[in-house]
Amino acid sequence: xxxxxxxxxxxxxxxxxxxxxxxxxxxxxxxxxxxxxxxxxxxxxxxxxxxxxxxxxxxxxxxxxxxxxxxxxxxxxxxxxxxxxxxxxxxxxxxxxxxxxxxxxxxxxxxxxxxxxxxxxxxxxxxxxxxxxxxxxxxxxxxxxxxxxxxxxxxxxxxxxxxxxxxxxxxxxxxxxxxxxxxxxxxxxxxxxxxxxxxxxxxxxxxxxxxxxxxxxxxxxxxxxxxxxxxxxxxxxxxxxxxxxxxxxxxxxx
Numbered sequence: 001x002x003x004x005x006x007x008x009x010x011x012x013x014x015x016x017x018x019x020x021x022x023x024x025x026x027x028x029x030x031x032x033x034x035x036x037x038x039x040x041x042x043x044x045x046x047x048x049x050x051x052x053x054x055x056x057x058x059x060x061x062x063x064x065x066x067x068x069x070x071x072x073x074x075x076x077x078x079x080x081x082x083x084x085x086x087x088x089x090x091x092x093x094x095x096x097x098x099x100x101x102x103x104x105x106x107x108x109x110x111x112x113x114x115x116x117x118x119x120x121x122x123x124x125x126x127x128x129x130x131x132x133x134x135x136x137x138x139x140x141x142x143x144x145x146x147x148x149x150x151x152x153x154x155x156x157x158x159x160x161x162x163x164x165x166x167x168x169x170x171x172x173x174x175x176x177x178x179x180x181x182x183x184x185x186x187x188x189x190x191x192x193x194x195x196x197x198x199x200x201x202x203x204x205x206x207x208x209x210x211x212x213x214x215x216x217x218x219x220x221x222x223x224x225x226x227x228x229x230x231x232x233x234x235x236x237x238x239x240x241x242x243x244x245x246x247x248x249x250x251x252x253x254x
Contacts, residue, residue, distance in 0.1 A: 005115065019229055037066075038152045056074055107130040129141045185216070207254070
């Protein structure tokens, strides 16, 4: 049935320099997404992260979220998305419960991670975006992947291998970790493409967070599978919504 790795690599071969991600003034092609994800994969391998390991991500929507997600899945590792609104107490629980070995975050959420990490004994490096000061127990993202090759060795990834742990909202108790395999992403993506008749001429706009399954399994998978564009927003902006839809030529939005 394939894997997320094979999907990303096939999209890079098929669509090449076509724009995959639109984010603010930035555009990332399918080829560039694959190449940077491979560099991320190499960087994690050098840190001892491999098949079956988990890495937490606490970020707002941005291309780096996808680089890290795909880079992890390319080596059979699993991502653990953390709600970007969580407190240190909530974040600490997710990191420990998921047994995440590393965290990728940005300067907006670093203080939360820093506070939580004091009670996360299994946690190794923190990879930080946006900053120019190396974190005490970690690295800056672009330093982390600098000089890493874009060619990646073959790693066997099966359709029932773990791809992510997505946590419930925890409204009636502690959040529950839902282990999602590779097939989960591929099957939902296929249904989304089929039911909405998406093709390479579409642009899918989502203001929904990448830590949630909607932006992951529908918008992102749908774009990867068809060569459509993926427009990422940090959140829903009512006053400029239609202006954004028009200016970025979105044909589908969530």
